[in-house]
Amino acid sequence: MFEQDKPIYLQIRERIEDQIVDNQLKEGEQAPSTTQLVNFYKINHATVSKGVNQLVEEGILFKRRGIGMFVAEGARERLIQNRKDTFLENFVVGLVQEANKLGITDQELFELIKKCKGSV
Numbered sequence: 001m002f003e004q005d006k007p008i009y010l011q012i013r014e015r016i017e018d019q020i021v022d023n024q025l026k027e028g029e030q031a032p033s034t035t036q037l038v039n040f041y042k043i044n045h046a047t048v049s050k051g052v053n054q055l056v057e058e059g060i061l062f063k064r065r066g067i068g069m070f071v072a073e074g075a076r077e078r079l080i081q082n083r084k085d086t087f088l089e090n091f092v093v094g095l096v097q098e099a100n101k102l103g104i105t106d107q108e109l110f111e112l113i114k115k116c117k118g119s120v
Helices: 008-021 034-041 045-057 075-102 106-119
Strands: 061-064 068-071
Touching (some): 008 045, 008 075, 034 045, 045 061, 075 106
């Protein structure tokens, strides 16, 4: 259920983020409560709270006292932009650097990406 090499609170956070990015949780909709997540995943309340609170601190979720947590306006777009930035840093920069070392032209690189994308 959870990966061994990554803290569980981060995995909880990422699962909520995925639900927002995939439009399973829409802006303005109520997110699962920490109690619901604790019961569903059978994990410690503090672990769930840590992941959820990070999303609250970043403005992805917001709390309404006595009601629950909700997806903030603009949350999906912010998450997508953050993931694009991370994708650029973690994958594209290294790809371009290696392509330059190998003398691969921009056009060749573009064709390689199109070929790869078509086979996935």
